[in-house]
Amino acid sequence: MHGEFKVPGGKLVVVDLSVTDGKLADVRVSGDFFLEPDEALAAIDRALTGMPEDSDAKALAASVTAALPEGAVLLGFTAESVATAVRRALRKATTWRDYEWQLVHPGPLDPLTHLALDEVLATEVGEGRRKPTLRIWEWDQPAVVIGSFQSVKNEVDPENAAKYGFRVVRRISGGGAMFMDAGAIITYSIYAPADLVTGMSFADSYAFFDEWTVVALKSLGVDASYQPLNDIASPAGKIGGAAQKRLGNGGVLHHVTMAYDMDGDRMAEVLRIGREKLSDKGTKSANKRVDPLRSQTGKSRDEIIERMISTFRDAHGLTDGVITDAEYARAAELVTEKFGTDEWLYRVP
The missing domain is CATH 3.30.930.10 (Bira Bifunctional Protein; Domain 2)
Structure with a gap:
């Protein structure tokens, strides 16, 4: 499953994933955003992997935020924008x-x-x-x-x-x-x-x-x-x-x-x-x-x-x-x- 969300005035967030037994699997977040430190990206992927596929956007964003290393910097995107891309991949959020x-x-x-x-x-x-x-x-x-x-x-x-x-x-x-x-x-x-x-x-x-x-x-x-x-x-x-x-x-x-x-x-x-x-x-x-x-x-x-x-x-x-x-x-x-x-x-x- 593939989902994209262009942050208004910001960057593109892309999520590729699959669903196994009702849970997110093989989650890969990518995009043209800026993120420090590098290992924060893997932390985001791990935070989303295993989440129930019916998780709402608030829960997805909270999981991403909790997993970020101390002092992590997100430029051009947010935890909420990642959640939106996930839900679009799952066909649970819509586009224009x-x-x-x-x-x-x-x-x-x-x-x-x-x-x-x-x-x-x-x-x-x-x-x-x-x-x-x-x-x-x-x-x-x-x-x-x-x-x-x-x-x-x-x-x-x-x-x-x-x-x-x-x-x-x-x-x-x-x-x-x-x-x-x-x-x-x-x-x-x-x-x-x-x-x-x-x-x-x-x-x-x-x-x-x-x-x-x-x-x-x-x-x-x-x-x-x-x-x-x-x-x-x-x-x-x-x-x-x-x-x-x-x-x-x-x-x-x-x-x-x-x-x-x-x-x-x-x-x-x-x-x-x-x-x-x-x-x-x-x-x-x-x-x-x-x-x-x-x-x-x-x-x-x-x-x-x-x-x-x-x-x-x-x-x-x-x-x-x-x-x-x-x-x-x-x-x-x-x-x-x-x-x-x-x-x-x-x-x-």
Whole structure:
């Protein structure tokens, strides 16, 4: 059995093995990674040999970590990435190409509907009623979208938000506030089965889900890169940020907002971005922290989105799909029951 896993931003991990009496045998780990000392590789092979074939990724990674010699250095890969390669060899972890991905790109929707659709479509994928999906957002009204665990009063200046017409809404994923002016952002959501990221740490899964975006931006001449934990950036500044939510039914939501154009002064008025937030960013001003794609590429928003879609299609396969009437109806119910209520918005005042 043969399994491979390319660590996003890192190296390729390859595992060859067989199974005897329900246990891993003849395990051989290889790849273009860096590992010191040399004998650590044999220790990894021994640690995996004899493990039950139904071991989960956590158990496999723990066995690898425990077997490493004191002071061992792993560069370009991790114990978790070895576990993922093992499970792929056993056909218990999946890759992008194991699924038929669908694209949905409807016209402008209001912010609350967008947030409700994230929950609906992630749930549908988790339940197996929808194929894994890439959704491109469109909207024609401004909003501030705060993370699931953020305080409204700590993140937003309500007077300035009202002054400029920014509605404040709360999403189901964590992370920071998103300043989303009409026509000035590029946002997408990925709805995937949890099997796609089985064995990956949260940090690895962020890079994994965003790797195709970095490729697309590089093809447009942007020196883009993934910056842990959840940023896409260039030497000129931050481009966007990601957030993720894993549902109990096996569905995963991963969404990203990137700045296409931005009024940095207005953002600084609407959002309360304090010194502590910027303390590790190497900048004194929030409006100098972000470098929008319009200035970096000189291309229209639609051109950038089309390049992103074509990059995803070439890398992973993609067919056109639609959001069903039933999904829209469920989203409308969630707006009424949850996303549009003060109880949800101010659950962290």
